[in-house]
């Protein structure tokens with residue numbers, strides 16, 4: 001794991017904030033409507049601290065073991081909101097359910113049930129997003145649009161969980177505009193299944209396509225590389 005020095009991380013983070021601000025402005029949305037989630041997977045705890053010192057408070061991780069270790073090392077920073085954004089195996093639900101604010105990539109009822117069970121005793125319910133496979137790619141997680149209503153209804157019935165919205169990872173395209181139809185599709189699915197009242201969070205957009213995602217209604221963008229540098 002290579003660490004960036006604090007000054008270059010601060011510069012990167014402010015450049016990303018400027019991109020978010022500009023996109024929000026262009027889209028005519030309120031700045032408070034979009035949250036920047038810093039994806040710190042594979043990066044050392046010292047990088048998280050450097051971003052924290054610049055005021056960043058929400059961080060996303062992908063790998064359960066790595067997350068648990070990093071969370072423990074940083075537990076003294078009590079106001080970090082951790083998000084788990086990766087694919088979560090059911091047998092790892094136990095290790096994250098008490099430590100994170102939100103789980104982004106729920107795509108099956110068994111995982112949701114396990115998260116609900118393991119979230120027992122939290123002060124606040126565990127917020128969960130349902131991942132939608134907007135590109136229909138066999139290699140990716142997420143439910144197909146036709147399976148979405150059933151999983152949303154199932155999660156509504158599970159104790160200790162709060163259904164918070166939808167998440168997607170669109171197919172890779174070289175041009176960020178290529179992601180636009182997929183982001184739009186996620187917003188349309190949100191609108192078709194209860195709108196922002198039921199599904200307030202739309203987690204979409206990463207380093208390459210965060211502007212397009214914000215223009216299409218993202219309320220949370222997940223940015224790794226632009227903040228922390230390339231991953232090994």
Ligand SMILES: *Cc1c(COP(=O)(O)O)cnc(C)c1O
Nearest residue numbers: 039062085206207222223224225
């Ligand atoms: C790694 C990752 C990101 C961050 O991607 P970048 O292109 O580095 O910004 C966002 N979301 C998920 C689910 C990821 O796994």
